[in-house]
Each structure stands twice: as C-alpha cells, then as structure tokens.
Amino acid sequence: MKRLKWLALPLALMLVVLAGCQAVAGFDINKALVQSLTLTSGESKQTLSIELVPAPGASAEDLEIIKLINSFSLTVDSGKTQDATHASIKGAVGFNGEKLPFHLSMDDEGMAVLVDGAKQPIYIPLDYAEEGVPNMDAYMEDIQKFSTQAGEFFIKHLPNPNKISVKKVTEPVNGESVNLTNLQVELNGEELLNLVKPFLTNVAGDEEGIKTVVGAFYDAIYPIISSEFATDFEGEDALGTLAESKPVAVAAISAAIKSELDGFLAKYDQSLAELKAELPELETVLGKDTVLKLNLYFDGNQNIRKENMELTVALPADEDLPIQAVKLRTDSELWNVGGKVDIDEVDTSAGVLDLTDENVTPGQVLRSFKSDSQLYKWLKDDLQITYKYVLLDPYNDYYDVISKDNTSFVPLRYVSEELDAEIKWTQGSKQIVIIDDITGGQIVVTQGSKQASVNGSPVTLAQPVFVHEDGTTYVPLRFIAESLGATVSVDEDGWITIERQ
Template sequence: MKKMKWLAIPMILLLVALTGCQAVGGFDVSKALAGSLNPTSSESKQTLKVELVPSSGNLSAEDKAAIELINSLSFNIDNAKVQDKDHVSIKGSVGFQGGNIPFLMSVDADKGIAFQIEGAKQPLYISMEDTLSAEMGMGNYEEGVQNLTLKTAELLFKHFPNPTVLTVKQTQEQVNGESLNLTNLHAEIRGDELIGMIKPLLVSLSKDEQGLKDLIGEYYDMVLPVINAMDDLYGDEDSASSLEEQTSKTQVIEELYAEIQKGLEEVVGNYDEQVAGLLADAPELSTVLGKDTVLKLDLYFDSKLNIRKQTMDLNVALPSSEDLPISAIKVHSESETWNIGGEVAIDQVDTSAGMLDVTDGEVTPGQILRNFQEVTPLYNLLKDQIGIGHKYVLIDSQSEYYGFINKNGTGFVPLRYLSEQLDAEVKWTEGSKRLVVINDLTGEEIVLTIGSKQAAVGGKAVQLNEPVFVHTDGSTYVPLRFLAEALGATVEVDADGWITVERN
C-alpha cells in the first residue's frame, strides 16, 4: 500500500501544477489555457514514457523485475481523433520489453467504449448506457457537468499565481510535418514552490465574489434537473415540490456563497499552521515537495490560442524507505495537434462479430486470457509477468467460518466456496449426483460424483481418498487438496492449522 501511495503522487502534482497563470508579456495565459478545455474536432498524436529510478539500496529480484517492466513501457498514440465531445477514437500501441501491442479504442459517450487489441479474438467493451439517467430524463446532465468543469477551470486559471519560471516567446515548430509560427509558453515549477502558490490562490479566490457566485449558479443549473427528476421518479403526491419552487436560485447562491466565503477565510487564516502540521506528521512530504521535484512544461499556441504542441517533463523525488525500492519517478510526454475544428470522422472498432463485455466487473481472468491467442505478447504479459490468474486463499482449519471439515484424515471444504475463490464454474444437473467444475484458466473439466471416490480431471480418471458428500447443511463437500491442485493451485498447512491455497 505504501508503494501505491507514492506512485499516485505524480498524478496529484500534474493536476495541481500550472492550474492557471496570469498574463505574461502581453500573452493571456489564463484565456489560452481555458480555451484549450473547450472540446472541438481535432486530430493529434502523443508519446508518454514513465521511468522509475531505483534506490541505491539492495533491490530484491522481484523489485528489479517490476522496475524493469515499468521502465520498458511506452504509450504511443499514432492518431487520436475527436469528432465531437461524444465521439473519440485513439489508434496507437503500448511497447514493453522489446514487444509492441497495437490497439484501437473508440468512444461513443451514449453507448460505450470498445477496445480492439492485437491478438484479441473479440474486442473488449465497456457499456456507458445509463438506464436510470434515461428514465429520469437527464440527457442534459453531462452538458451541465462539462459547463461546470469549464467554469471551475476558468476561475482557477484566473486566480492561480504565476510560477517563478514562466516565459513567453515566438518560435517556429513542426506540427504533423507542417512548419508553424507559434507562441511558446515555458513554465517550470518546483515542489518547494508549489505549497507557497496555494495560499495566494485561495486569497485571490476569496475576493472574487462575482466569480464564485457565477460558479455556484452553474452548479445550481446542473443539479436542479437531477433533483427534480429524482422527485418525479421517486417522490409521492405529498412530497415537497421541486427545489426551484422551494428556493429561488438567487437565495441558494447567496447562502452557498456565504458558506464558501467563510470556509475560504478559515482555510487561509490557518493555512501556514496546517501546512506545518502536515509536514510534521508526514516529514517524507518534504522530499516530495522539495527542490528535486520539478515539472517542466512547454505549450505552443497558434494565433487562435489553440495548443498545437506540448512537451512535459516531470521528476518526482521520493523519500528513502525500506518499503520503497525507487528514489524518483520521471514522466516524459510529447504531443502534436492539427485539423482543429475541421471535418473529423473517428475510427470505429468493429463489434459486429461479438465482443467481451467487461462492464459488470464479473469477467474472470480466464475469460480475458482465453480471449487472446497464446502466442501474442499481451497474453504472455498478462499471464506470466502481471500474473492476472494469481489467487491467494487463506483458510483457518480451526474455525467453523470457513466450513472446513476433517474426515478420516482428509480435509474437506464446500465445493462452491473453493471453486468461486479460484474463479471456477460449477455445473450441476438437478436430480443428478454428477458435478462438473470448469477450470477458469484452462477450460479443463473436473468431474465429480456425490458419494463416489471416482473423479476425472481433463478426461483422466482419478481416485479420491474419500468420497464427495453432502453435509447436513446441504452443501456439497470435496477434498480440498484434490480440487485445489486440479485447479492449478498448491496447498500448504502451517503448525497453527492455517491452510494456504495459492495459484500463480
């Protein structure tokens, strides 16, 4: 968990750094950045690379392998197409350890996201259809969210102070093979500068009464239809009338503004004390938010304030720790954008021959692996290096909670419990004593018969030490070690009676 916490820090810094800036050299930075958030048709390409810098201490073989794998990864977008705010496609590839996995993703905001990955038998699909939203008539909700996001960004851009290093100059750059005259905005921000930029932002925000009220009004316009729709859908005849009838928009804005203003004043008044307390409680943040954490960003704007090119380098310094095998995280990204506002048609993933819908989260590792040809790099990556099929089950043989039963020296567990823990499917025909367990990873069938010591694994006969039986609670019990090993797992028992079932 500690490792994951530190790996999340670069994302936090990227979201906070350069949130907004005032005019520099006559160039309206805030207006340019805010304008870049308005969705419009375009085409672009991008590369992204992450590097983990190993710590100076001795690394385990597992840590070295993980670092080498991550450092070998590269994300390349050859052509991203934005047709409109609801239709997007991305064609590119993911590189790793000398391999390359091409992919195509297409997004239809009203339907779903489809992924076609080289070597996959069927595209992966994530549904975005929301039946409840449709019933509630919330078709304009997404537009309200977008408007609120833009309004929030504009307000932050307006008040965020400039970093120490912020320059603007005219330059000539190549974008998609075309030479363009562009305005280069260069910014650098260090970790030790970031904390000092937040307080001036909050002070400036607290003084912008109209800006805050406009933002609250945008929030009101977004939430009102949702509240009224829920009232119509779930309310009764005696329920209160809509929010709009109960409280005027002006009244809501005034009340929320007063609360927000009070909150900002309290935060600003205690800001220095709170920061000091945070650093005292988590001294490792002094490294993360220190001089060695640096973000360098170059944005290139055309005469219409469209971002046509950008380069980003981020170095996040991490504190020394026995739990953390890395001393820094580096991120490098480059992108170019063209055909802004032009005619753009996205590249659609073909789902006519079927797809693997992963929306409900019930897709098993075996289903995913079987969807890829075994000779493909991604299959090997998922199975051998990421270990998508890894399972770890801990059973206390001394506790009734796990349903463990020792019968004539053979340990038994409920069939469905262990099968579900290892993602196996259980089939049983009502009225029959025959049970079939299907191995999730291999598709191999394990055939059992209640009351019999005879079993079969992959068509081969196996003799059990004790027969399968139905317990007094109605559950079918099977020999634990037999079923676990038949499903590709190993079984270990310690001196305290804890049983470990693990599949790599």
C-alpha cells in the same frame, strides 16, 4: 506521519496548471488557456513515459521493480475527438521491452477496447440509466459551461511564475511546418508556495466572479441532485434550501466561500509554518528539486497545437522508500482542430467481453486472448490473475472438512467455486460435471462411486463420492483440487492449503 507525508504529493501536480495568466510579450495567455478548456473536435498524437529515480541504497529487488515500472510507456499514434461523447485512440502500451498495440473507441453508450491478441473487444458500458443513475447526457451542456467558467475564473487569477516567456517559432505538427507562438514556463516547488497566497487573495477579492462560478455550478448540479436518483440520499433540508431560489442559494454559497477564504488567508502564514513543522517532507516535495518545464505551442487562433511537458517531483529520503524522484514526460501534437473528424470505431459485431459483469472469471478473461499473445502472458504470468489461495481448518466445522477412511473430504461445490469452476448437475442424475475455469476441461464424478474421469480419462478415487446427511455432496479433497490445477499441502498443525498459480 508516513501516511500524512504523501498528502503533499498531489500538491506538486498543481504545478501543471500554474502556468501563468497575464499577458507576456503581447500574447494573451489567459484567453489562450481558457480556449483550451473548451472541448472541440480534432486529431492528435502523443507519447508518455514515467521514470522513477532510485534512491541511494535501493536494494537489488527494488531496482528490479523500478526498472520494470520505468519500462512503461504510452504511445498514441492516432487520437480522434469527434465531439463530447465520441472519440477513438490507436496506439500501443510499452512494458518490459514489449509493445502491446490497442484500439479504443467511445460513444454515448460505452467504451470498447481491442488489444493485440484479443479474440474479442473488452467493453465497458457507460450508460447507467437502467441502474438508477441519471442519464448525464441531458446535463452535459450545463456541466461543460460550468467547467469553462470555473476554468476561466481560476486561470484569470493565477499569478505569473518568475520564469515565463513567449516567442515566435516554426515547428513541425503532424509532418507540416506551422508558425506558432511558444509559451515556455519553468516552475519549481518553492515558487509554487509563493504563488498560492496571491492566487487565493485574487480569488477572494473577486466576489462577482465567485457568484458567477457558483451560479454556473448551481445550473449544472441542481438538476442532477434534484432528480429521482437523488431521492435516496440524505440531506433533504439542504436540497430544500437550494430549491428555494437560485439567487438565494448563490448568495448564501458565495458568502460562505468568501468567508472561508478570508478566514484561511488571515491565518495562511501561520498555518503554512505549522504544516511545514508537522510535515517536514514538504521542504523536499515542494522544494527547488521539484520542477515543471512546460512548452505550449499556440497557432494564430490560439489553439494548442503542440505540447512538451516534463515534471520532476522530488521525494523525501526514507528508509522505506527506494526512490528519490518521479519524472513524468509527455509530448503531443494536435491538428484539424475544430474540423470534421470521424472516429475509428472498434468493431463489436462479433461480441464483447463485458468486464463490468461481476460473474466474469479469470478463465473467461484469459480465454478472450490468444494463448501466445503478450497480454495473455502478462495477465497469467506477471499479474497472476488465476492465482488462488484457500486455507482450510479441518478442526473447525465452518470449513466442513470431513475425514473418512484416512481420506479428507470437502464439499464439492465450495471448493469448485473457490477455484472458479462451473458445476453442472442434471436433476435426478447422480452424475456431476465440473468445468475447469482455466482450461475448460471437464471432471465427472458420480455420487456413491469411486469411478470418475478427468478430461475423458478414467480415474479411480481412493474413496467414493458421498452425500452427507444434510444433502451436501462431498469429494476427496486432493482429487478435486489437483484436477482443477491446484496443489494441496498440510502444515504441522493440520491446516490445509489449496493453492493454484
């Protein structure tokens, strides 16, 4: 039951889009909202914050965590959209009383992010064509068309909430006073449930509208699923049915949707009552204390130029849940809508850190930032990305722990790789170099010798490094672990723990 009750939470987010569609005071809300779905160029700024409201009886530890989460904020000082694939953002993330400035830009090939204190940008490639995924650029026009038509269809059938109004105002946008139309909406969870059934009834009654949306979906999705990429998936019979002809496919899918909607609506009241009985938490999550307050400001061309939104989601009382509500606030302004916009590109000419590379280690990530930077401290101290925990059973052959002359030996490569260290060994040489992932320091050992060095300083081992009969090189456990910044402990049952903070 505890898992099921959280299924209700996403429903509250529907409050954001249920802003009404019918004309109010002569203002065509439907047309204005549909226009906002069409991607265009423009510039913007935005702030976003989150607040968790503590529940009565929350522990001191819970309150400390809540305070930390509530310290999060996002500020976008300059957002630029050039077209569907080119955009940039300059702003800052706030956390625990600190501000982390960042600069992000995106183009056809990938996204680059430069944060304060970084030695080079973080890069996330977005072009996966070489990995067998189809290049989506070729399908973007049809996908955009489907998104617009689907949005228009659903918005058209949304009933108005009780509290909705329109008025003429003058508001500052990017420092300029602009004459705008202010759409105000307030909606709570109880009202949401009252809107769902008429909304679905409107949708089910628009058979031609359903066919139009399904047709747009067909145009957008069929070229993708019929591409070479889709040949690896099962369901060839379904694909064949779709390929038979668009009219046949659209008619079949539309009829199925219509049938499902009619069946669902016939049992809607009974199903809702059963759901409330099964999930009594819905009475809270979708109750009067879950509230959306939305202000949208439109210019004379019905472009959104300003937005203020506050969403409060009430949560059911639970001894395992230290919060009673979540509040999300966002404010934004938009200008130069549809105008010429050139994005601010992140400079990647000096190299990048590719986080999609599966071989990137915690040390490589840390070394990409200045050691005195805030992000370095967050990654190392708060997120503890360098933390390692290795448990060895000396009595189990799987772990290959060998006790020799009162010294525990472990395979050099195994322990080194568990701690993300790099091993370099020259063929024909008995000398092995281990490079510490975090510090970049070097540890040098020699097969058959007690003599070693750590960062250039000589060290004498308790027992010499040796090569096992299976060809594996073994080193004293405590030496290699501690040289790589870890601690070693043994419990009363003999289990060995290697831990690095």
